[in-house]
Amino acid sequence: MRKALLPFLCFLIQPPHCWAQAAPKLSPELRSFVKEDAPVVALAHVRVIDGTGAVPRTDQTLVIANGRITGMGDAASTKIPEGAKVLDLKGYTVIPGLVGMHDHMYYPAPGGPPALYPEHAASFPRLYLAGGVTSIRTTGSVEPYSDLELKRAIDEGKMAGPKIHVTGPYLEGHGAFTLQMHQLKDAEDARRTVEFWIAEGVTSFKAYMNITPEELVAAVKAAHARGIKVTGHLCSIGFREAAALGIDDLEHGLVADTEFLPDKKPGECPNPATANKALLGLEVASGPILETIKDLVTHHVAVTSTLPVFETIVPNRAPLDPRVLDAMFPEARISYLRRRAMISDGAAKSDWPALFKKELEFEREFVKQGGLLLAGLDPTGYGGVIAGFGDQREVELLVEAGFTPVEAIHIATSNGAEFLGELDKIGTLAVGKLADIVVVQGDPSANIKDVEKVEIVFKDGIGYDSAKLIESARGQVGLR
Template sequence: MTASLFLCSLAAISVALTVELAAQRAPVGPATRSYVRFDTSVLALTNVRVIDGTGNAARENHTLVIRDGRIAAIGTVASTRIPDGAQIVDLAGKTVMPGLVMVHEHLYYPVGAGTYANLAESFSRLYLAGGVTSMRTGGNMNGFAELLVAKAIARGEKPGPFIDATAPYLEGPGMGFNQVVALRDTSDAKKLVAYWADQGATSFKAYMNISRDELRVAAREAHARGLKITGHLCSVTYREAADAGIDDLEHGFFAMNDFVPNKAPDQCVGRGGAATQSMANLDPNSAEVQALFRHLIDRNVAVTSTLTIFETFTPGRPLPQGLDVLLPLLREEYERRHANTQRNTQSPYLKAFAKGMEFERAFVKAGGSLIVGTDPTGGGGLVPGFSNQRALELLVEAGFTPLEAIRIGTLNGARYLGRGTLTGSLEVGKHADLVVLNGNPAANIADVRTVQWVFRQGVGYDPKALVESVRGKAGLW
């Protein structure tokens, strides 16, 4: 090869690498631009406290360099060179941590009479405003809506986090939701997975009345396509689901019906209420429960904590934050429901809520993989973004350290989604998915609420602008 050809080849490689790197910065379309505060190829965040999401201790007085949407350098202020031409932001007294990776989220909300409204527009903004840079929807009531909004966000046409978009529920007869088609048999289960995978769904969720055989066939079809399946179960036990090939179990151990007396195969008992009552009477350190933990762990089954939704069922717990972003009628309806919950002296959650926390802590101690989400459904009241921050607070209340809770809400989720090499922790080469906070959540987990800016693939968003764009209107769109 001649010298000129060699130099041309080097130039071509350099251009290709530059294009590849540049493509990593999240695109910003006209409809998204008004929420963006930082969009530059090289940015240096300096004099900042770093919580990297791995569980390591916070590091003071650091500089983090972002180049073309990726983390290019992290180190002490003294040891980290800031590139020429970089935009420099002094963050003295502030903290930078990974963007949240939440894995039981929804783009719909209960609006009455067993109906769930599609709120993909407002909810995707609220998730991002709360520091969520990646999420998995834990069930789909609106068909193509969330698949399409996920793609629009990826193109920069709408603000929001990366979305692992779940297909419509895999559910058998009996639930009675008018937005969920009931499976008739295993053939239906296979066809539904195949159809929605072809349409772009990247995840699947089994629901409360699915049969063991339907779950097994659905899991096999999803895995053949490199996709995962989770479940909020009732008709199928946790052990049976693990044997059927499920990847994840929703709602911690509140939905565990392995120890419900006289549980009939493929039959949901009491819409899950029996499972919660059963759990409340169990010792998570007992031999039988520990054996179930080991069964799940040996089969690489993760468990999703959703303490936020169960808090709304538990007397004595506070009103959720962020209710003022809801349509007034929805906010007032939830406030009435909350008041009624406070008067319920017979609620099983008076005992079960704390026991559910114990189970999650014991599962992790046994070596289990715990991830976290919020499930903004039930009787309402959970507002995206605000509830994701609350989820970390509740993990700390459950006995995890703040750094452990942050890891559960970031790196654990990213690894479950198969995106651990891209996001979930602050490491050189990963996407610049991060949150700037006006506090120190390593010392006080409530400081996760002090979000100043949220970066997704190096583009920095203003959370206040995102929240104000939907205040009082979430519930319409």
């Protein structure tokens, strides 16, 4: 009983011996990235965007102790405990740690076919954390054991990185485009796969483009029986059919939905470019697309926005961010820039400017109709989207879609936590919640680009140096 009471008493009274017991044991490697780890830290005179969607509050003080937020309010009235380390943050803003909901641990290998996606367990965890991403769902794994062991190493304080919710291997049918995906044989194989990987420790699954309806039903049934959710990047199955079959989330939004192609065959994945052309003549706020949105909302199916990966397909649109280019292995940088130039050369014939605009409209309408929109980056495509930096770009693009900066931050923090069932712990800033906090210079509520100016990322009350984490990964993306 005494052991059970101790954490509660520590939270209430926070004596020095409680702080010592709460301090994680960090490896020397991880310790080198730590900027703030005093037993009690006060973030004073800071602007607070709390993730709830509420109006930002200026001149606030947050107190962090024992890994949690123990005080928050007006600087003039919030008591700072004796002995606390005080950071004067005039001119800074704090937001909740981002919750990345399509944040893989792999990246496309340069060099052409076959399509391969090597695990990036060295660079990506550091870059996610550096970018202010304190929790992620991997949303599809090509090396699930690597992801599980990486999660263990981060949780044990051996490596820098976010809290990881590991998604199992892709649930793909016949016709996988990469050698790294198992192709399901039938519904029984789908059931076995789900049950095996739940036993291994994964906490979600992702159905992929060529899965059959029968396989999806079997996977959803097996996962739901154990309280596990299933998302999908689908092609063989349209969104409304997937909702009826019990899926919990759909990745990428409108441009991944093939149901609007007039001659689509049931259970078959059509040519994506042909399916996308069918979208061009449809309105988002009326007709069949609006009916699909309403159907998803009725079935409580979330949608994960991954705007950065689609932006790279729009000719001459994605910013040439020096931070992204510096993080790349030279061969990866050359491969990305060459492909980018090829896309630019084809600008006159590209449907993607119109498709991207329609995707922005879809996500805004989905939320307007009551849908739960999640945020991620998807570091795939042809290599222009990178961990952490891409998560920040996603928030910026949500603002371009028509959301206010405060709404976009809410989507990228609170909504993800809600879907993961962790809103009582993370996703917003409030007394009692875990101290997953991002300190940025400037005011993202006035200029959303300030979300890129991350200086310190607190995860469970430990403050990590964003610049050091970024520097440690320089030149590694595309390699490891």
